Amino acid sequence: MQSLVIVAHGSHLNPDSSAPTYDHADTIREAGAFEAVHTGFWKEEPHLREVLRTVESDEVYVVPLFVSEGYFTEQVIPRELRLEGWDVDRWESDGLSADQATLTATDTGQTVHYCGPVGTHEAMTDVVVRRAETVTGDPDVGEGFGLAVVGHGTERNENSAKAIEYHADRIRETGRFDEVKALYMDEEPEVDDVTDHFTATDVVVVPLFIADGFHTQEDIPEDMGLTDDYRTGYDVPTTVDGHRIWYAGAVGTEPLLADVVLERAADAGADVDEAVETVRRETRVAAGRP
Amino acid sequence: MTANTHADGATPTDASGGGEDVPSIDLPTAAIDALARAPNDDERSPTLAVDGFRIASDDDADTYIFETSEGRRTGLSRETLAEAAREHAVVVSDWYVFEHVVDDEGPRGAFLRWLEGATERLDRLDRPNRPDRPDDRLDGHPEDGDAREPREPIRDRYASLATGVTREWGELRITVTLADDGTRRYEIRHADATGIDRDHLESHEDPRTARSIAKHDADGRYRPLKTAPTLPTGWVFPELDARGCYETVETFYPATVANWDRERRGALDVSHWHETMARQTGIYGVIETWDRGEGHEHVEWVAETCCADSQCLKRREWEYDADTPLSVDGGDGVFPCREPCSLVVSAARQWTKLESEAERTYEFDLTPSEKEQVEAIIDAVADGRVGEIREADVYEGANRYRTRFLRAKRFDDDGNLCGIPTDPDEGTTVE
Numbered sequence: 001m002q003s004l005v006i007v008a009h010g011s012h013l014n015p016d017s018s019a020p021t022y023d024h025a026d027t028i029r030e031a032g033a034f035e036a037v038h039t040g041f042w043k044e045e046p047h048l049r050e051v052l053r054t055v056e057s058d059e060v061y062v063v064p065l066f067v068s069e070g071y072f073t074e075q076v077i078p079r080e081l082r083l084e085g086w087d088v089d090r091w092e093s094d095g096l097s098a099d100q101a102t103l104t105a106t107d108t109g110q111t112v113h114y115c116g117p118v119g120t121h122e123a124m125t126d127v128v129v130r131r132a133e134t135v136t137g138d139p140d141v142g143e144g145f146g147l148a149v150v151g152h153g154t155e156r157n158e159n160s161a162k163a164i165e166y167h168a169d170r171i172r173e174t175g176r177f178d179e180v181k182a183l184y185m186d187e188e189p190e191v192d193d194v195t196d197h198f199t200a201t202d203v204v205v206v207p208l209f210i211a212d213g214f215h216t217q218e219d220i221p222e223d224m225g226l227t228d229d230y231r232t233g234y235d236v237p238t239t240v241d242g243h244r245i246w247y248a249g250a251v252g253t254e255p256l257l258a259d260v261v262l263e264r265a266a267d268a269g270a271d272v273d274e275a276v277e278t279v280r281r282e283t284r285v286a287a288g289r290p
Numbered sequence: 291m292t293a294n295t296h297a298d299g300a301t302p303t304d305a306s307g308g309g310e311d312v313p314s315i316d317l318p319t320a321a322i323d324a325l326a327r328a329p330n331d332d333e334r335s336p337t338l339a340v341d342g343f344r345i346a347s348d349d350d351a352d353t354y355i356f357e358t359s360e361g362r363r364t365g366l367s368r369e370t371l372a373e374a375a376r377e378h379a380v381v382v383s384d385w386y387v388f389e390h391v392v393d394d395e396g397p398r399g400a401f402l403r404w405l406e407g408a409t410e411r412l413d414r415l416d417r418p419n420r421p422d423r424p425d426d427r428l429d430g431h432p433e434d435g436d437a438r439e440p441r442e443p444i445r446d447r448y449a450s451l452a453t454g455v456t457r458e459w460g461e462l463r464i465t466v467t468l469a470d471d472g473t474r475r476y477e478i479r480h481a482d483a484t485g486i487d488r489d490h491l492e493s494h495e496d497p498r499t500a501r502s503i504a505k506h507d508a509d510g511r512y513r514p515l516k517t518a519p520t521l522p523t524g525w526v527f528p529e530l531d532a533r534g535c536y537e538t539v540e541t542f543y544p545a546t547v548a549n550w551d552r553e554r555r556g557a558l559d560v561s562h563w564h565e566t567m568a569r570q571t572g573i574y575g576v577i578e579t580w581d582r583g584e585g586h587e588h589v590e591w592v593a594e595t596c597c598a599d600s601q602c603l604k605r606r607e608w609e610y611d612a613d614t615p616l617s618v619d620g621g622d623g624v625f626p627c628r629e630p631c632s633l634v635v636s637a638a639r640q641w642t643k644l645e646s647e648a649e650r651t652y653e654f655d656l657t658p659s660e661k662e663q664v665e666a667i668i669d670a671v672a673d674g675r676v677g678e679i680r681e682a683d684v685y686e687g688a689n690r691y692r693t694r695f696l697r698a699k700r701f702d703d704d705g706n707l708c709g710i711p712t713d714p715d716e717g718t719t720v721e
Contacts, residue, residue, distance in 0.1 A: 012514040012633060015505055022501060043632050045516045046544035050628075053548040054540060056396060071572060079569070107559075 002270055003057035004034045006261060007048055007077055008065040008210065010041030017211045018044055020252045021065055027258040027283070033265075033275030034061075042072070048080035052108045059111045061265040065252065067119030067208050069098050070157040082107045083114055095159040096120045096166055100268035113268035118252075118260040119163050119208060121267075125170040130256045130283075132177075132204040135236060135248040139284075142176035146200035150207040150220065153186030161187070164208055177204075185219060192223045195241040202237070202244045210252035221247060255283035312445045313452040315379035315472040321386035322372045329354070334389040340414050342381035342444055345371075380448050383472025384408075391473055391532055397551035398536045404554075405535075406455045406466045406474070410443055416555055459624060460543050460603045461521045464535065476535035480523035491526040497534050500527075500541035509677070515633055516543055517603045517623075546604070546625035553607075553626045561629035563589050564611040567638065574635055580642040586610040588645065594618045596634050597627065600673075654708045656700070663687035663696060 006025050011017035021039050029037040040051025052060065062081065064073050069091075078086035083103040090101035098116030105112050118124060132147055133139050149171070151164035164182045172180040178200045183191040194205060205224065207216045218230040226234035226247055237244035251257070259279045262272045328335045329347040338344050338359065346355045354366040356374045358381070363374055375382045388411055392402050395415055403411045447455075448468065454477075456465045463481040466474050483491060494503075507513050507520040527538055540547060552558045561569075563586075567577045580588060589610050597606040597620065604627035606620035620627075630638070656664070666687025670676050679686045686692065702709040 012636060013512070015512040022498075026498065043636075044514070045631075047632060050545040050548065053397075053552075054545050056394070056398070075571060079571075 001035045001057045002059050002061065003036045003038065003055050004028060004261070004265055004270070005038045005040055005051055005055060005060055005062045006065055007040045007051070007062055007081075008042075009072070010044035011211075011213065012043050014211070014213045017213055020211050020250070020257065023253070023255070024065070024258040024261055027255060027279055028261060028275065031258075031262075031272075031275035031278040033262065033270070033272040042076060042080075048077060049082075052081060052105050052110055052112070055108075055110065057110070059113075060105075061113045061115060061268055061270050063115045063261045063264045064117045065210050065257075065261070066117040067151070067210060067252075068157065068159045068163040069093060069095055069117060069120060070159050073098070073117050078103075078114065081105055081112065081114075083112055086114070091116065095162050100264075102268075113265070113270070115264040115268050118257060118264060119210075120159075120166065121260050121263055122170070123260045123263045124208075124251075124257075125167045127254050127256045127260060128167050128206050128208070128251055129171060129176070131206045131248045131251045131254045132246075134254060135204060135206075135246050141204070143178070144200060144202060145177050146179040146181070146198035146203040147171060147177040148181050148183050148191070148194055148197070148203060148205045150183045150185070150191050150205060152209075152215065153184035167208065185215065185223070190223075191220055194224050194245065195243045198243060201242070202246065204246040204248060206248045206251050209250040212250045212253060216250045256280070258283065311452060312380060312449045313468060315383045315448075315468075316470050317376050317379045317383055318386075318471045318473075320390070321383060321472070322375055324386055324390050325375055325382060326354070326368060326371065336382075336385045336389075340410055341385040343378055343385070379472065381444055384444050384448070387473055387532075397548045400551045400554065401536060401539070401547045402474075402532055405457050405464055405476075406451060407447060412554075459539060460517060460546070461519060462539060462542060464539070474532055476530040476532070477526065477528050478530065478535065478538050479526040480521060482523045483526065488526055488528055492524055494525060494527050495529075495534075497527070497530070497537035497541055500538050504542050515602060515631070517546070517625075518601065519599070519603050543603075543625065549628055550625040558607065558626055558628055560607050560609075560612075562608045562611045563592075563630055566608070566630045566635070570635060574639050577635065577638045577642045580638065580645065586614060586616070588641070590616050590618055592630075592634060592638060592641070593620075596637060597621065599623065602627070602631075650714070652710055654710060656708070660696060660700070663692060667693060 006021055008018065008021040010021075018039070018041065021041070025037045025039050028034065035057050036055065038046075038051060038055055040046050040048050042048055046054055062077075064077055066072055074088045082105050084106045086101070086103055090103075091098035093116070098120065100113050100115045102111060102113050104110070128147075128149055132141050132145070136145075149164050149168045152160055161182070161184065164184070168180050168182040171177065179198055181189065181197045183189050183194060183197065185191055189197060191205070194203065205220075207220055209216050221227050221230055221234050224245060224247070225240045226238045226245060234247065237246045239245075256279075259276060262276050262279060266272050266276065324334075325345060328345050336344050338357070343356065343358045345357075347353070348355060348364070351365065353364070354368075354371045355362065355364045356366055356371060357363070358378055366374060388399070388403065388408070392399050400412060400415055403415070451466060451468045451474070454465045454467045456463060458464070458481050461481050463479050463484055465477045467477070469475050479486075479491060503525055504513060504516060504521060506522070507518075508522040513520055521542065527534070530538060536547070549558060564581060567581060570577055593606060593616050596602065597604075597618075599621040602621070603623045604621070604625055605623035607626045608629050609615040670679065670686075670688030676688060679689050681690070683689050684692050700708050704711075706712070
């Protein structure tokens with residue numbers, strides 16, 4: 001009997017913060033690969049500290065819905081879940097390669113397969129591209145388009161920028177888009193100057209954030225000049241300095257992210273092959289469905 | 291609120307106030323199939339002490355033995371076993387529901403037993419390895435069975451279930467009733483919706499709908515704390531099965547059942563204030579510095595602020611530390627709070643910063659009524675009553691016009707009360 005627990009940050013202030021976590025949990029639940037699919041949060045309930053005691057299975061796959069390896073995945077989550085003998089070396093990661101570690105939760109005695117974050121999995125690259133398809137309504141988008149992958153920046157954690165560059169590089173290598181850039185909120189190259197970085201008229205901007213909130217809904221649209229006041233909204237696309245900016249909002253809201261959660265669990269040994277097929281099939285973008 | 295808000299096994303309310311009639315049960319085929327398999331299932335085989343009957347197989351004759359406190363029948367074929375089971379449909383269905391429908395000896399199973407007042411079944415969950423079994427064999431001493439007489443409690447419970455057994459869990463009102471086949475149906479609504487016709491409530495089937503109901507309060511504001519007493523009403527889950535009932539409750543109040551069950555078994559692990567704050571890192575690491583002074587008065591204020599029943603329905607069980615209880619009341623909630631929650635931790639971080647400031651003496655000139663008005667404003671905000679104060683009720687200190695008048699009279703252009711700057715180095719801004 002295997003169960004899945006998706007763990008995320010959550011928020012005391014933003015009601016939308018937990019929405020992607022619930023949505024992806026529902027998608028995976030309906031795909032039927034797990035006995036049960038649970039959610040746990042740092043700022044909401046059930047708290048990380050108590051989520052495992054709501055899980056009836058003895059074997060649990062825990063997948064962090066975070067964009068990069070760092071403070072939360074390395075310290076907070078293992079500590080609050082009470083994973084016995086946790087040490088970040090268990091992941092043997094270079095900052096991008098955390099896969100899984102199998103430990104025992106001292107609180108419940110469950111076997112926990114603690115997975116790396118969704119944001120650094122190679123399947124996340126497909127979600128960034130899928131996000132571009134969704135926001136343009138074009139399942140073949142690429143030719144004549146630039147793509148910007150946007151991250152928070154290195155403020156506290158160098159792994160954050162590594163993840164952005166990793167996906168930008170992978171997408172660039174496919175040759176699908178005319179140009180691909182990694183941009184940041186807090187460091188150069190900055191998302192404020194997005195139009196300076198592209199020659200293509202059409203530019204899709206995909207922030208590598210899990211949930212829509214202050215940064216993706218207020219800061220980035222205003223910084224890019226899509227709007228003077230986020231409360232009045234903006235068009236997709238919006239023309240800025242002669243470029244059409246297709247702003248996608250947080251990549252974490254893209255339904256295909258459920259596939260990355262499953263891939264993480266699969267890498268840790270979960271039997272989810274059929275569910276992966278189901279999720280990929282059901283989250284596809286139909287042409288003309290922006 | 292009805293009286294059943296304690297986890298101490300208090301008898302739940304019987305919605306009819308009477309309900310002496312034991313209903314007839316149309317035992318499902320699945321129950322009889324399960325019964326026929328029971329002699330080969332050590333874990334789920336019924337016992338006289340708890341289930342009110344027992345069954346064994348006579349392998350030589352390929353027949354069954356069926357026994358209740360009223361008597362013992364032997365040489366039963368599969369067909370005559372089914373007849374015997376139907377004659378005792380109440381006890382067989384109760385066994386079947388808990389062993390095969392609920393099928394859980396953890397928190398979920400305990401909760402579902404507690405909901406309908408199945409105390410004898412709860413008691414068994416608490417006894418490891420089911421010690422009733424060794425002396426409860428058919429070849430044991432049948433006369434012992436009479437002393438444990440389980441039949442009447444089950445029949446009484448069925449009589450109550452026929453009309454509905456109700457418990458409250460936070461602001462939820464949960465009513466258990468019987469379907470014709472003896473399985474349970476659960477209705478969940480807001481306790482404030484007691485007595486309202488179902489047709490006047492918005493009806494839901496999917497437990498996940500509870501997420502969106504619980505997301506905002508009646509004024510549309512986000513509820514960051516699921517156990518805040520601000521759950522909106524106007525909805526009903528009219529017909530949940532056992533699994534759906536548990537999932538709905540867990541969605542409204544996550545992890546409350548698990549912690550209630552640990553407490554019920556005497557195994558609640560409490561993380562007190564001091565150890566919880568010592569565990570914090572990152573931006574919350576600063577909270578630990580708040581504990582370096584003498585005493586723990588600051589924690590009393592936090593508990594009084596955040597953990598009163600008016601703010602959270604959990605019953606606070608954590609103290610300053612294991613040896614230093616707090617004097618403020620922990621509340622009367624049915625489910626326990628086993629450590630300071632993330633909202634308390636976040637607020638404590640801000641208070642740690644604010645409380646590091648040294649006190650200063652300010653001198654203000656206020657009329658006695660103005661002083662009382664300042665106190666009334668603080669009270670109204672702290673008790674969340676601002677919205678209730680009527681537009682023209684200028685007799686209330688926290689009325690908007692009264693407050694605007696106070697501001698017009700007493701604030702300078704920089705928003706300083708009585709023109710007194712917060713930082714004394716700035717000098718006075720009015721004469």
